[in-house]
Amino acid sequence: MLKWGSRRAESPQAAPAPAAPVETVVASKVFPKFLSAVAQQPSPTLLDLGPVVGSNVTFFGDRLACKMHVEDLFADVESFNKRGDRAGLLAFLATRLSQAPDSIDGVLCWDLFDFLDKPSGLVLASKLARMVRRGGALYGTFGTTPVELKNYTRTVVAAEDSLKPRPYPATPVPRTVLLTRDIIKMFDGLIVAESMLLKSSTRETLFRRP
Amino acid sequence: MWKRDDAVKPAGAADGPRTETLRTSGSDTVSTGISGTPGTIGKSVVIKGELSASEDLTIEGQVEGKVELKNNTLTIGANGKIKASVFAKAVVVQGEVTGNIHASEKIDIRDAGSVDGDLASPRVAIADGAHFRGSIDMQRTGSVKPAEAPKPAAASAPAAASTPMAAASAGSPVTAPKN
Numbered sequence: 001m002l003k004w005g006s007r008r009a010e011s012p013q014a015a016p017a018p019a020a021p022v023e024t025v026v027a028s029k030v031f032p033k034f035l036s037a038v039a040q041q042p043s044p045t046l047l048d049l050g051p052v053v054g055s056n057v058t059f060f061g062d063r064l065a066c067k068m069h070v071e072d073l074f075a076d077v078e079s080f081n082k083r084g085d086r087a088g089l090l091a092f093l094a095t096r097l098s099q100a101p102d103s104i105d106g107v108l109c110w111d112l113f114d115f116l117d118k119p120s121g122l123v124l125a126s127k128l129a130r131m132v133r134r135g136g137a138l139y140g141t142f143g144t145t146p147v148e149l150k151n152y153t154r155t156v157v158a159a160e161d162s163l164k165p166r167p168y169p170a171t172p173v174p175r176t177v178l179l180t181r182d183i184i185k186m187f188d189g190l191i192v193a194e195s196m197l198l199k200s201s202t203r204e205t206l207f208r209r210p
Numbered sequence: 211m212w213k214r215d216d217a218v219k220p221a222g223a224a225d226g227p228r229t230e231t232l233r234t235s236g237s238d239t240v241s242t243g244i245s246g247t248p249g250t251i252g253k254s255v256v257i258k259g260e261l262s263a264s265e266d267l268t269i270e271g272q273v274e275g276k277v278e279l280k281n282n283t284l285t286i287g288a289n290g291k292i293k294a295s296v297f298a299k300a301v302v303v304q305g306e307v308t309g310n311i312h313a314s315e316k317i318d319i320r321d322a323g324s325v326d327g328d329l330a331s332p333r334v335a336i337a338d339g340a341h342f343r344g345s346i347d348m349q350r351t352g353s354v355k356p357a358e359a360p361k362p363a364a365a366s367a368p369a370a371a372s373t374p375m376a377a378a379s380a381g382s383p384v385t386a387p388k389n
């Protein structure tokens with residue numbers, strides 16, 4: 001009886017807990033400023049260039065009550081890289097986004113520019129810079145080490161100041177490392193409001209349209 | 211043997227005593243939930259045109275055109291394929307939708323769900339693994355703004371009061387009338 005009772009008591013612990021993958025949480029000092037900038041805009045419109053993340057949609061809806069465009073450019077980049085057509089990507093990106101100039105209050109680029117060659121990056125950056133409305137903001141991260149990229153990152157917003165990067169496989173491409181002055185030139189019309197070099201050698205940058 | 215009735219009954223039909231067959235294709239039915247259970251459009255039913263109802267509805271078949279359930283919940287089941295504009299109180303997507311969805315309360319895209327179109331609702335939930343392409347409008351027009359309107363400070367600073375932060379900063383020096 002005693003033995004039976006003790007087994008019952010142990011049973012909840014004995015149940016095998018599913019091995020949850022260890023998730024990295026990255027603290028961000030720049031992302032809260034992006035949120036704050038967008039929140040100050042009346043009826044903000046957000047453009048997310050990453051894959052759709054349900055919890056992010058909920059987060060932005062709760063915090064910003066915004067309109068959000070989800071345009072997964074990583075999927076487009078992958079389809080071009082898969083068939084080795086990086087030149088075709090340039091022409092594609094020139095017409096890919098249909099949002100009007102001065103229509104967006106916040107752009108989330110994540111680490112997209114690491115996967116684009118310089119001409120493609122330039123075409124996209126100038127297009128995005130024109131889309132950002134006065135007072136609006138653009139958030140992006142830029143790697144500083146020339147490595148081969150084998151993963152894209154689906155970034156989950158864990159809280160205002162912390163992000164959870166979730167990698168998923170990519171056709172390997174060399175990272176495009178951009179100098180800070182090149183990045184500033186690419187986003188002509190925007191100014192760098194905040195820039196932080198993270199421990200991961202990634203530069204987190206916030207642009208604003210004055 | 212004792213389950214023979216169940217085998218004959220179409221998959222989509224409601225279990226209540228009264229079901230109304232609107233149109234059939236093959237062995238499937240369109241049934242309305244007169245007895246209180248949600249109506250179901252069965253797997254092999256194809257509807258082209260405008261579909262409206264004043265009760266909860268589950269679509270397992272195909273609908274092209276417009277679906278309107280203003281005060282009720284629409285569920286697009288795992289087999290459902292919709293090419294339509296959808297208007298409902300709440301929409302749950304487990305199947306495929308091509309078209310815009312407007313919900314006055316909530317849109318919920320489940321992990322096997324797929325939407326190509328624009329969403330408009332104050333609450334939108336998209337599960338991991340769901341496919342979505344389009345825009346999401348979560349602007350709470352008509353629910354938040356009337357609550358802010360009665361503030362006298364907002365009236366005296368109309369341009370600045372359009373955002374909560376601006377209203378807060380603009381409001382403090384203006385109000386405080388002296389007695």
